[in-house]
Amino acid sequence: LDEVERSIHDALCVVRCLIKKRSLIVGGGAPEIELSLQLGKYAKSLEGDASVCFRAFAESLEIIPTTLAENAGLKPIEITTNLRNKHNKGEKYAGINVREGKITDMFKENVLQPLLVNMKALTQATETVRMILKID
Numbered sequence: 798l799d800e801v802e803r804s805i806h807d808a809l810c811v812v813r814c815l816i817k818k819r820s821l822i823v824g825g826g827a828p829e830i831e832l833s834l835q836l837g838k839y840a841k842s843l844e845g846d847a848s849v850c851f852r853a854f855a856e857s858l859e860i861i862p863t864t865l866a867e868n869a870g871l872k873p874i875e876i877t878t879n880l881r882n883k884h885n886k887g888e889k890y891a892g893i894n895v896r897e898g899k900i901t902d903m904f905k906e907n908v909l910q911p912l913l914v915n916m917k918a919l920t921q922a923t924e925t926v927r928m929i930l931k932i933d
Contacts, residue, residue: 811911820912823903825892826862830880833858862893869895
């Protein structure tokens, strides 16, 4: 019964996110790996502490597709490497297809999620890191 309640709550949260911000993005770790690659490229144009911070943030985003692969019972390092390679080749919708256990086009697979969910997760994670760094 608790699992059913949690599933209904999750579904209602998705609907609420779609009402607040009517934008969808592909899933399967595609947005996170693409953002990671773009931030990594940008970090190379910077110097000093800013470069290190951007590179670290870019690397941290890879945790999301790696965890997705791990939770799906796949080989996380192999899958994340393949995903990164696809994105380097310009396949920005490439993501982890957990049903087939391989990298596929998430847009063609119709694997979509509300943009607001990702925005909130990234914002909260970033704010948490900033608070920790301020303490140190």
